[in-house]
Amino acid sequence: MSEKTESKAKNNAARPPSFWRRFGMQFGIWGVGIAMWLVFVVTASEAFTSKDIYLAFASSTPLFALMAIPLTLIVITGEIDLSFPSVMALATATFAKIYSGTGNIWLGFLGALIVGTLAGYFNGWLVTYFAIPSLVITIGTGFLFRGIELAWMNGTGVGLTDKELSGVANLLVGRSFFGIANQFWWAVVATIILWFVLNRTQFGAHVFLTGDNKTSAQLMGVNVSRVKRRTFAIMGFFAAFAGLVASFEVSYFWPTLGEGLLMNSIASVFLGGTSVFGGIGTVTGTFVGSFIIGAINAGIVASGINAFYTQVFFGLVIILSVIMQAVISKRIKR
Amino acid sequence: MSSNAPVIQLKNVSKTFGEVRSLSEVNLEIYPGEIVGLLGDNGAGKSTLVKTIMGFHKPDEGGEIWFKGEKITDWSVAKARDLGIETIYQERALCELQPIWRNMFMGREIKNKIGRLDVKKMKSEATRLMSEHMGFTSTAVHPDNAVLTMSGGEKQGVAITRALYFDAELVILDEPTVGLSLSETKKTLDFVQNIKKSGRSAIFIDHNIFHIYPAVDRMIVLDRGKVAGNYKKSEITMDELIESMYRVARTGSIKE
Ligand SMILES: Nc1ncnc2c1ncn2[C@@H]1O[C@H](COP(=O)(O)OP(=O)(O)OP(=O)(O)O)[C@@H](O)[C@H]1O
Ligand SMILES: [Mg+2]
Numbered sequence: 001m002s003e004k005t006e007s008k009a010k011n012n013a014a015r016p017p018s019f020w021r022r023f024g025m026q027f028g029i030w031g032v033g034i035a036m037w038l039v040f041v042v043t044a045s046e047a048f049t050s051k052d053i054y055l056a057f058a059s060s061t062p063l064f065a066l067m068a069i070p071l072t073l074i075v076i077t078g079e080i081d082l083s084f085p086s087v088m089a090l091a092t093a094t095f096a097k098i099y100s101g102t103g104n105i106w107l108g109f110l111g112a113l114i115v116g117t118l119a120g121y122f123n124g125w126l127v128t129y130f131a132i133p134s135l136v137i138t139i140g141t142g143f144l145f146r147g148i149e150l151a152w153m154n155g156t157g158v159g160l161t162d163k164e165l166s167g168v169a170n171l172l173v174g175r176s177f178f179g180i181a182n183q184f185w186w187a188v189v190a191t192i193i194l195w196f197v198l199n200r201t202q203f204g205a206h207v208f209l210t211g212d213n214k215t216s217a218q219l220m221g222v223n224v225s226r227v228k229r230r231t232f233a234i235m236g237f238f239a240a241f242a243g244l245v246a247s248f249e250v251s252y253f254w255p256t257l258g259e260g261l262l263m264n265s266i267a268s269v270f271l272g273g274t275s276v277f278g279g280i281g282t283v284t285g286t287f288v289g290s291f292i293i294g295a296i297n298a299g300i301v302a303s304g305i306n307a308f309y310t311q312v313f314f315g316l317v318i319i320l321s322v323i324m325q326a327v328i329s330k331r332i333k334r
Numbered sequence: 335m336s337s338n339a340p341v342i343q344l345k346n347v348s349k350t351f352g353e354v355r356s357l358s359e360v361n362l363e364i365y366p367g368e369i370v371g372l373l374g375d376n377g378a379g380k381s382t383l384v385k386t387i388m389g390f391h392k393p394d395e396g397g398e399i400w401f402k403g404e405k406i407t408d409w410s411v412a413k414a415r416d417l418g419i420e421t422i423y424q425e426r427a428l429c430e431l432q433p434i435w436r437n438m439f440m441g442r443e444i445k446n447k448i449g450r451l452d453v454k455k456m457k458s459e460a461t462r463l464m465s466e467h468m469g470f471t472s473t474a475v476h477p478d479n480a481v482l483t484m485s486g487g488e489k490q491g492v493a494i495t496r497a498l499y500f501d502a503e504l505v506i507l508d509e510p511t512v513g514l515s516l517s518e519t520k521k522t523l524d525f526v527q528n529i530k531k532s533g534r535s536a537i538f539i540d541h542n543i544f545h546i547y548p549a550v551d552r553m554i555v556l557d558r559g560k561v562a563g564n565y566k567k568s569e570i571t572m573d574e575l576i577e578s579m580y581r582v583a584r585t586g587s588i589k590e
Contacts, residue, residue, distance in 0.1 A: 200451045201449060201450070201451060202451060205439075205440075205443050208436065209432065209440055213427075213430065215425075215427075216429050217440065219425075220415075220441035222440070223412065279431040280431055
């Protein structure tokens with residue numbers, strides 16, 4: 001009680017949350033990004049002062065940014081999805097099958113998005129209905145979806161070079177304004193849409209509440225299971241879309257599509273300041289985080305460092321960003 | 335649906351957690367305009383009763399919840415709140431990493447016709463409520479501040495204000511005064527009086543009989559999950575009540 005009166009007296013001249021408290025995490029991310037960029041500009045100045053490398057970022061980074069952005073919502077609720085690379089492949093296989101069967105591009109497109117969304121929803125259902133940790137169950141569904149896709153495709157790829165496909169290919173991965181790849185704009189659109197969903201809809205508010213304190217949210221009438229299922233469904237939808245983008249980018253559907261994108265996506269989310277403990281996160285942070293990860297990929301190669309060191313860098317970036325989160329959240333609590 | 339039907343009525347409600355039976359065939363009704371005190375030892379089942387009324391716990395098979403003379407089948411917290419029941423939970427039910435405004439409107443966010451959240455309005459309302467209702471000076475409690483950074487009493491202020499904002503027909507207060515300063519406690523007790531004056535109902539849980547007795551019309555004593563006593567205030571003096579509470583604790587029976 002005495003502590004309370006004291007803190008009230010102190011607070012009387014009080015104020016909105018401090019600048020550091022509100023934006024510390026965002027500045028941390030930008031700081032890391034700018035520091036890395038400077039390192040690369042110095043160590044690989046030739047590559048990093050030409051615009052080609054930036055155009056290359058704009059075409060390669062969105063392939064995982066498009067999944068890191070929706071993954072942010074899942075991580076805010078306190079869950080994780082490890083199966084989305086397989087969802088990419090399963091959904092794109094659906095497109096390939098429907099297209100080769102009916103010749104209807106848009107039917108294939110729609111089919112892919114539906115299959116992706118359902119696969120995501122299935123993850124969410126398993127997680128909420130059986131109360132299984134998503135970290136474990138999505139390893140299982142990852143194998144399941146991949147296995148179904150491989151069996152369905154008989155392990156073979158499909159070329160996406162038909163003339164009829166050039167329209168959709170252009171829309172997804174064509175080049176516009178100064179040669180910037182369209183998938184960059186798709187990643188921007190995804191960020192804007194999911195920013196709105198997260199910050200300006202009731203569902204978004206419930207995403208934060210679910211990850212912050214599940215029981216409190218339930219006591220106040222938030223249907224946390226439904227919230228989680230929906231975040232997984234959104235993830236599936238975007239994974240399907242990203243699968244089509246990634247396949248059209250190389251004009252070929254590889255049955256192994258998605259392999260190698262998992263760690264990039266997860267690293268982007270954490271580097272972007274989304275809390276590993278849930279309840280806190282931004283999609284804009286993830287967007288920036290993705291490009292930092294993309295720059296690390298490219299920068300290491302361009303600096304002439306042995307590419308094996310990419311993993312070392314990634315490891316350090318993830319560990320440091322998570323430590324930074326822990327330190328900042330301690331500061332907030334004090 | 336007559337106007338004097340109970341706001342809420344429990345028929346034969348039991349609640350079992352594994353081996354633990356927290357509520358045992360509870361029957362009770364709360365009438366419009368009535369303030370009911372709920373008394374009982376630690377672990378008597380008061381909070382469990384509250385959460386069952388709110389739809390957080392589902393009663394065991396056979397238990398029924400009636401709202402204004404109608405049997406409710408698919409009860410949930412969201413539905414209970416829609417129908418006008420608000421609760422200040424004993425554990426406060428806050429999401430501490432979130433700003434005050436998000437906590438204030440948790441589960442009942444203000445949105446416009448197309449479903450877009452009105453964040454500006456929620457922030458200004460949160461500021462207004464915290465300063466007008468709780469007397470927290472508006473600069474001290476900024477709506478963007480995380481609840482985590484507030485004092486214990488201020489946090490409770492958020493939970494209390496939240497329950498009063500929506501003009502509920504039935505307000506349930508589960509030990510709202512614990513940890514509050516003298517003046518904050520008085521304000522909370524005044525709220526209970528205001529609920530009564532405006533013709534609404536309340537269930538008031540507090541271990542302090544000096545808080546309960548003056549505030550309520552009727553008292554229900556719970557003991558080990560069972561209703562052990564039900565008194566109109568006119569039927570019992572405060573001393574008799576205290577005496578019978580001790581007796582219940584000792585013997586498990588309200589009668590000598
Ligand atoms: N979720 C739960 N799971 C298992 N047992 C529970 C649960 N909630 C409550 N109980 C048990 O039910 C009994 C009644 O608890 P409850 O919280 O309702 O008591 P109370 O009357 O509110 O006590 P207090 O005055 O201490 O707040 C206790 O024995 C408790 O251990
Ligand atoms: Mg209790």
